[in-house]
Amino acid sequence: MTASSPWRGALPRLAGGLALILLPLVVSNQYHLHLASLIGAFWILVAGLNLVVGYTGQLSVGHVGLLAIGSYTFAILAGKHGWDPILTTVVAGLVCGLCGFLVGLPSLRLPEFYFAMSTLAFGLIVTELAVARTELTGGGVGLPAPFFPGPLGTPSGFYWLILAAAGLVTWLTWNVTRFMWGRSLVAIRDSPVAAASVGVPVFRAKLTVFVFSGVTAGVAGALFSSLQSYITPDTFHFELSLFFFVSIIIGGRGSILGPFVGTAVLTALPELVAPLAKLGTFFYGLLLLLVVLLVPEGVGRLVQRVIAALRPPVVEHHAIRPDLDRLRAALRAGARR
Amino acid sequence: MIRAGGVVLRAVGVTKEFGGLRALDGVSLDLRPGEVHGLIGPNGSGKTTLLNLLSGYYEADAGHVLLDDLDLSREPVQCRAALGVARTFQTPRLLGSLSVLDNAMLGGWPDVGASFVGTALALPRARREETEIRERARALLEGLGLGYALDRRANLLEHAEQRFLEIGRALVLRPRFLMLDEPAAGLTIAEIDYLGEIIGVIRESGVGVLLVEHHTDFVFRTCDRVTTLDLGRMIAHGTPEEVRKDPEVVRVYLGT
Amino acid sequence: MLIVLVTGLAIGSLYAMMGLVYNVMYSTSKVLSMTTGHLAMLGAVFGAWFMGGLGWPIWLGLPAAAAVGAAFGLLTDVVAIRRVITRSNEHLWLLSTLAVATMVQQAVGLWWGTEPRPFPRLVPQDPAGALDQKYWLPIVLVLLMAAGLGLFYRKTMFGKVFVAMSEDAFAARARGIATNRVRAMSYVISGALGAVAGFATGQLTYAFFAVGTLLTLNGFVALAVGGLGSNMGALVGGWALGIISMVASHYFGGEYQQTIAIGLLMLALLVRPQGIFGTRQVRAV
Numbered sequence: 001m002t003a004s005s006p007w008r009g010a011l012p013r014l015a016g017g018l019a020l021i022l023l024p025l026v027v028s029n030q031y032h033l034h035l036a037s038l039i040g041a042f043w044i045l046v047a048g049l050n051l052v053v054g055y056t057g058q059l060s061v062g063h064v065g066l067l068a069i070g071s072y073t074f075a076i077l078a079g080k081h082g083w084d085p086i087l088t089t090v091v092a093g094l095v096c097g098l099c100g101f102l103v104g105l106p107s108l109r110l111p112e113f114y115f116a117m118s119t120l121a122f123g124l125i126v127t128e129l130a131v132a133r134t135e136l137t138g139g140g141v142g143l144p145a146p147f148f149p150g151p152l153g154t155p156s157g158f159y160w161l162i163l164a165a166a167g168l169v170t171w172l173t174w175n176v177t178r179f180m181w182g183r184s185l186v187a188i189r190d191s192p193v194a195a196a197s198v199g200v201p202v203f204r205a206k207l208t209v210f211v212f213s214g215v216t217a218g219v220a221g222a223l224f225s226s227l228q229s230y231i232t233p234d235t236f237h238f239e240l241s242l243f244f245f246v247s248i249i250i251g252g253r254g255s256i257l258g259p260f261v262g263t264a265v266l267t268a269l270p271e272l273v274a275p276l277a278k279l280g281t282f283f284y285g286l287l288l289l290l291v292v293l294l295v296p297e298g299v300g301r302l303v304q305r306v307i308a309a310l311r312p313p314v315v316e317h318h319a320i321r322p323d324l325d326r327l328r329a330a331l332r333a334g335a336r337r
Numbered sequence: 338m339i340r341a342g343g344v345v346l347r348a349v350g351v352t353k354e355f356g357g358l359r360a361l362d363g364v365s366l367d368l369r370p371g372e373v374h375g376l377i378g379p380n381g382s383g384k385t386t387l388l389n390l391l392s393g394y395y396e397a398d399a400g401h402v403l404l405d406d407l408d409l410s411r412e413p414v415q416c417r418a419a420l421g422v423a424r425t426f427q428t429p430r431l432l433g434s435l436s437v438l439d440n441a442m443l444g445g446w447p448d449v450g451a452s453f454v455g456t457a458l459a460l461p462r463a464r465r466e467e468t469e470i471r472e473r474a475r476a477l478l479e480g481l482g483l484g485y486a487l488d489r490r491a492n493l494l495e496h497a498e499q500r501f502l503e504i505g506r507a508l509v510l511r512p513r514f515l516m517l518d519e520p521a522a523g524l525t526i527a528e529i530d531y532l533g534e535i536i537g538v539i540r541e542s543g544v545g546v547l548l549v550e551h552h553t554d555f556v557f558r559t560c561d562r563v564t565t566l567d568l569g570r571m572i573a574h575g576t577p578e579e580v581r582k583d584p585e586v587v588r589v590y591l592g593t
Numbered sequence: 594m595l596i597v598l599v600t601g602l603a604i605g606s607l608y609a610m611m612g613l614v615y616n617v618m619y620s621t622s623k624v625l626s627m628t629t630g631h632l633a634m635l636g637a638v639f640g641a642w643f644m645g646g647l648g649w650p651i652w653l654g655l656p657a658a659a660a661v662g663a664a665f666g667l668l669t670d671v672v673a674i675r676r677v678i679t680r681s682n683e684h685l686w687l688l689s690t691l692a693v694a695t696m697v698q699q700a701v702g703l704w705w706g707t708e709p710r711p712f713p714r715l716v717p718q719d720p721a722g723a724l725d726q727k728y729w730l731p732i733v734l735v736l737l738m739a740a741g742l743g744l745f746y747r748k749t750m751f752g753k754v755f756v757a758m759s760e761d762a763f764a765a766r767a768r769g770i771a772t773n774r775v776r777a778m779s780y781v782i783s784g785a786l787g788a789v790a791g792f793a794t795g796q797l798t799y800a801f802f803a804v805g806t807l808l809t810l811n812g813f814v815a816l817a818v819g820g821l822g823s824n825m826g827a828l829v830g831g832w833a834l835g836i837i838s839m840v841a842s843h844y845f846g847g848e849y850q851q852t853i854a855i856g857l858l859m860l861a862l863l864v865r866p867q868g869i870f871g872t873r874q875v876r877a878v
Contacts, residue, residue: 059687106859112684113625114862117813121855124810132848172457179463180442180449180470181456186432187443194430197392198510199418199447208453238806242695249688254434282703285695292689293676297434320482320497322531324538327480331542334473334511 020163024156033155034227039267040162041224046244046263047169047256048216051209053245054253055177057189058206059112062103062119064241065126066096066214070221071231072130072137075145078222085148085226092222093215100214101207108206123241130233142232145225162223169216174256176209185209186254239281246284250291252298261300344405345369346422346514346545351390351400353383360386362569363400368514373536373546375560375577377553379589382566384549385427388516391547392424393417419447421513425506425520429499433492437502438471440491441478444509445470474509481505481535497528504535515539516547521555533559553590557581565589595723597843598836603728603797605835606735607633610790611812612819612827613738617783619822620759621776622678627690628669630808631697632662632787633794634801637712638705640792641800644713651715658792659785666784669693670777678776694805702802712795727796734793735831738786739824755779759822807851814854818861820871829869833857 027033045067052058070092078088107118130137137143147153152161176182187195188202195202225231247266251258266284270277295302347367353360361383368374368391376384389395391402393414402409404420423444431440448470451463478484481501486494494502500520507515517536521529529552536546536559550556556563557577565573565586573583580586611629618626639661643654673689716726746752754775758765766772791798791808798804815834819826838853861868 059684061691106863110862113687113813114817116687117810118855118858120806121810121814121851121858124807124851125855128848128851132846175459175463176453176457179451179456179459179467180446181451181453183432183435183439183443184446186435190432190434191430193394193426194432194443194506196394196414197418197424197426197430198444198506199415200443201415212453212457239695242691279703280699282696282699285692285699289672289689289692289696292685292692293672296680296685318485320501320528320531322482322501322535323480323484324534325480326476327535327538328541330473330476330480331508331538331544333476334509335542 017167021160024159030155033159035268035271037155037159037162037227038224039264040159040166041220041227042244042247042267043166043260043263044162044169044223045213045217045220046247046259047166047173048213048220049244050248050256050259051173051176051185052213053248054251054255054259055182055185055189056206056209057253058108058210059116059245060119060210060213061116061241061245062121062123063213063217063244064236064238065103065119065123066099066217067221067224067240068126068130068233068236069099070096070218071145071225071228071236072143072221073218074222074225075143075231076136078226079144079146085146085152085222089219089222093218096218096221097211097215100211100217103214104207104210108210109203120238120241123236123238127233127236127238130236137233140233142230142235144230145228147226147229158227162227165219165223169219170256170260176212177254177256181205189253239284242281242284242288246288250287250299252300255298255300258298258300344513345403346391347401347403348387348391349401349403351387351397351402353386353390353395354398360569361390361397361566364566364569364571365400366564366571368545368547370513370545371540371543372562373540373548373560375556375563376547376549376566377551377556377563378566381568383569384566385518386569387566388424388518388547388549392422392516418510421511422516423507423510423512423514424516425500425503425518427518427522429503431491431494431499431502433490435491436488437478437483437491437494437498438474438487440502441474441505441509442470444506445473447510470509474505477508478502478505481508482531496523497525500524500532501535508539512544514545514547516549518549519551520548521550521552529555594843597839599723599728600797601836601839602832603731603794603835604839605815605832606731607790607794607798607808607831608811608815608834609735609828609831610731610738610786610794611808612816612831613735613742613824614783614787614790615812615816616822616824616827617742617755617779617786620755621762621772621779622674622686623762624674624678624686624690625813625821626669626673627687627694627809628665628673628697628805629783629787629812630810631694631805632665632784633791633798633808634701634803634805635662635665635697636788636791637795637798637804638701638791638800638802639788640795641710641712642705645711645800655789655792658788662784662786662788662791663781664784665697666780666782666787667777669784670780674776674780675773694809698802698805705800705802707802709799709801712798712800714796715793727794731790731794731797734790735828738790739828742824751775751778810851811854814858817858817868820868822872823868823870826868826870 023036024033049063052060073092073095074088077083078085103122107115131140148158151157184195184200184205187200188205192202243266247262248259251262276283345367349365350363351361352363364387378384390397393412397410409417449466451466456463478487483501486498521532539546548556548560560577563577563580564571565580567589572585573580614629614632615625618624636658640654640658643649643657673693674686677685677689718726746756754770758772758775762772815830816827819830834854834857837857838850841853842850
């Protein structure tokens with residue numbers, strides 16, 4: 001978002017993208033590929049949520065509800081009614097966008113804690129309804145979710161599909177953050193007063209971003225349910241919400257790479273390190289606490305700081321000295337029509 | 338009311354109470370283009386309250402805020418910014434994690450026409466607006482003397498740099514009216530002189546400036562007209578010479 | 594129908610007690626702690642363990658459960674509040690208390706198990722329908738608790754310090770009040786109260802590790818409806834929420850409890866954003 005050229009860092013990005021594309025050819029273990037697909041599906045949700053939590057500073061802890069709605073939409077429409085899975089994925093995104101609108105409309109006006117509690121309640125409500133509306137959701141027994149057709153149904157094919165969707169969502173959020181919208185979102189997070197003073201429609205911007213996060217959660221939910229092949233209300237336990245949230249906080253607010261690494265590490269770690277799986281959510285809580293107490297800006301920022309400490313910038317004291325002629329010219333150039 | 342040179346921002350008989358305490362009592366003030374209007378008064382006299390009413394953070398209990406013939410009294414802060422009313426804050430409100438240039442660019446928000454979706458897709462409009470606002474912000478910051486710090490994180494700035502950056506952000510908004518809330522607080526004498534020069538250039542460009550200040554010397558030196566408040570009431574109004582000699586003002590300031 | 598109303602009143606009393614616990618912490622720290630409901634969970638689980646598992650009598654089990662709550666309250670203050678509260682207006686406390694709440698819930702789940710376990714009877718009484726102890730215990734307790742807090746705030750030196758701090762923490766510190774210590778004390782008290790509330794309601798909620806999140810939420814809804822900072826509001830809001838949700842689930846089925854709770858909250862906030870007994874805060878730029 002700074003003034004630097006968009007081409008800076010293009011090479012590492014290209015290399016990273018290439019590595020992700022070639023992954024299925026390298027990884028022989030099907031379980032590891034499944035894990036990579038899972039990370040991708042989660043990231044699609046977290047990328048959208050990152051705009052809400054990391055950039056706009058709205059602490060939504062209920063996105064598991066949106067994930068669940070997306071998953072059930074997919075399982076019901078593509079499974080029971082035999083809709084085309086690709087189309088259904090888009091529909092799931094739209095449905096969840098609408099849900100995001102309905103949730104955000106009353107709750108985003110409320111103070112921070114009220115908002116967090118409303119989203120928490122929303123997450124619980126969805127599970128409640130999933131259990132209650134047996135005729136629709138299969139109740140506690142759950143529903144099977146279909147695979148995608150043809151080559152997309154193979155583990156590698158599905159991985160590439162998820163990768164493509166994740167890449168698209170990442171690109172969209174990156175655009176949002178690097179243009180004027182990104183500044184306005186950070187302003188809402190860091191100083192709503194300043195945001196309003198330059199005309200940012202605070203509530204509308206919050207709602208827009210929340211709806212967008214709903215769409216990505218819906219798409220993520222559709223892909224997630226196909227990946228899991230069977231969903232029950234227990235799949236969408238509240239701790240999953242916490243996991244999304246913690247990935248962002250740990251990765252660092254106001255960054256895209258940080259939360260991505262957070263999502264990947266937090267998804268993979270408990271699967272690969274057995275003792276952590278046993279601790280499960282306790283481990284997320286502990287991580288969250290440590291980050292809040294030690295590096296509230298997130299681990300990503302910590303890395304930046306370490307780099308900065310190794311390469312200390314030359315901060316020379318500069319007496320401020322206006323250049324009145326340039327100011328005059330600048331004011332004239334920018335004069336209102 | 339004479340309309341000299343275009344639109345006037347006016348407060349007409351505004352009253353504001355906080356829990357029974359009357360912070361402003363029927364105060365009127367008008368801000369004309371190309372004029373620097375000083376607002377002075379002791380602590381708690383209602384200066385900042387008046388500024389908050391003009392910029393829309395408070396709603397008046399009685400009276401009106403008018404931009405020319407347009408009644409702004411019930412309009413939220415955001416709309417006033419779009420109409421060209423900009424302000425700075427007593428304690429600078431900057432985004433510490435962003436660069437100086439990014440902070441100033443935030444002021445360009447009213448010119449953004451690209452929608453969220455258009456921005457997410459990086460449509461040409463979003464790119465074009467981005468470039469325009471960036472160039473405008475860069476030029477203004479260089480004019481303000483902050484050209485050396487464009488890429489610096491705002492939370493690393495020194496006090497004067499923060500104050501000037503806030504003015505920069507307000508100018509990127511291309512305001513018709515600029516309200517400065519104690520801009521000289523905490524500045525060195527040399528920096529206050531620069532501030533005065535900057536305000537002069539802003540006036541020259543046709544912007545109406547409201548200067549809320551403690552520092553009365555600076556106000557008398559910089560302003561075309563001065564209004565004095567005490568306990569929420571207007572006690573004097575006129576040119577700096579008139580106000581300086583006003584017996585009420587002398588009494589309030591010398592405490593006799 | 595009578596039993597529905599009585600259940601609602603009893604559950605509502607638990608919500609109201611959660612509201613009171615929120616208020617005690619809020620008064621000294623302006624923090625709405627995500628750990629609030631988990632205090633009651635601790636009271637129920639440890640009460641069940643002390644009395645059911647270890648076979649302690651109530652005169653030992655109750656203070657011991659309260660002590661566990663108090664210790665957890667102190668821990669919350671030291672770990673999640675003290676270091677965070679001095680930092681600027683970022684709502685870090687929301688994250689830190691959420692972290693602590695998650696940890697305690699999961700720790701109890703690992704140790705105690707994830708199935709609800711029964712809570713022992715506290716008073717010798719035959720099962721008596723609507724007059725059973727599992728209903729009247731929480732109702733009596735919430736009245737005692739509200740009255741006790743009222744007396745504490747008005748009559749004791751320490752309570753007056755709480756009030757002073759809730760009105761203006763800076764002024765309180767300027768007058769030489771050790772605000773850190775007062776806040777820690779308020780967390781200890783709230784911990785004990787929360788645990789006692791959970792203890793008294795254990796026969797309704799069972800000793801269940803996951804009940805804390807629901808109580809954090811419903812206690813907050815009760816308080817927000819009644820008015821943040823008002824004990825009267827917590828009582829009225831809690832009872833209203835308890836009775837409405839019980840009556841509603843009687844007619845529509847028990848699966849819609851959270852939907853009803855949050856619907857009530859939204860409705861109440863729409864009509865009266867500051868809650869029934871709350872006062873509107875003036876926000877300064």
